[in-house]
Amino acid sequence: MRRTALKLALVACTALASCPLLAGEEGIHLIDGPGHDLTSSSCVSCHSLDYIPMNAPVMSHAAWEKSVHKMIDKFGAPIRPEDVDEIVAYLAAHYSG
């Protein structure tokens, strides 16, 4: 299931010839845990998952909440309001400084 969600998102990206999916991106996987699948598939539709560990040292629960809302409000990320808490809790648990 987990890999399937990720693969679907990556396939959607590569379907666009101009979306430069580089060899190596498929190798990035987030830490396992509750909320992993939802978080991976929500984020990977717009950007590679390396943004998450890159920013982890700077982040906290409050910072991830702000970040997820920015993705929805400013960048139009297709994340349902009822999914926000699970994504934020996952990111805060595994990717905080």
Added chain:
Amino acid sequence: MLGALGGARSAEPSAAGTAADDVLVALPGKKPLIKRTFRPPNFETPLADLRQPFTANDAFFVRYHLAVIPEVDARAWRLRVGGPSTARPLELSLEDLKRGFERIALPAINQCSGNRRGLFTPRVPGVQWGNGAMGHATWSGVRLRDVLHKCGVQADALEVVLDGADGALLPQTPDFQKSLPMERALDENTLIAFEMNGRPLPHFNGAPARLIVPGWTATYWVKHLTDIRVQPERFDGFWMKGAYRIPTGAFPGARFASQETPETTPITQILVNSLVTAPAPDARLTRNRPAELTGWAWDGGTGIAAVDISTDGGLNWRAAALGKDLGRFAWRGFHAALDTSRPGPLAVAVRATSRGGERQPEKLTPNPAGYHDNKILSLALEVA
């Protein structure tokens, strides 16, 4: 489009101290660069590739905000120039640009607003760049103002809006568009460039044509340029109103009055800054063996007046020798011999002063996006 993965580890520690995490990956047409993010692609130039006076095209840093980056066919490419504040809209091919306007070549620093964000203390979110979200190249093209004059700029013109071919996967994501105030758009040094270091722009640096705004940070240097619009009102796009902003009055530099609010204002000019290219930040020097400190200094377009170095942690300073002056938007080399006669720590500090009288500060000015890190450089060297 699949690129080759040059999965080697960076051999050289970055100043961010993240050497263990620095992975070198080769984008198509590029040599292996420090991978910050795969998609959108954000790749940093390693320090070893910043030692030459001109940064090689295949080593030049790559920075994108959105993931859809079409390979533009230079023959089919057209640049549309118009907008409500022009009399005659134009559509230009690359040949039209090359034949119809005076050709200008200009050496200039291209520096990301967030260069060194990864070195900020306290750290801030964003792409965690080290020192290599910058490079120096000779840009060739035509003046934006010559193109604008051809379409008859009206007296009510306030801003020039620039759009490139890159875009987002989702239609609701704000397209990357920037604007410039008229005075900067009409500046004789603002170019539409199609060559970099005498060769066509690499795909990942904006082929077939990009904007060059010497002295201003790279956010305005729109790549894969497709549309130029002159308008009588402020441009309200996300990438002007919601990003690339600094606290009003916190930094020196040109003002972008039509975009300014009492709280924040767009980042504009590059601040005076320097980079040490040798020795490495934590090098051990051999006693009594000659050692030289070398690097580059630059600013937002006045040129470099002096570079001073200290070997006692900033108590005493002496002037470094300056290299050739390649122009006020170029970087300027500096070098100074280091005294290796006494063993022990050597606390080196470097500060540049611009011809405009700005000098690198001791502390950085905090700002939420982590821009403008130009504090005095410190290197903890050791003589043994």
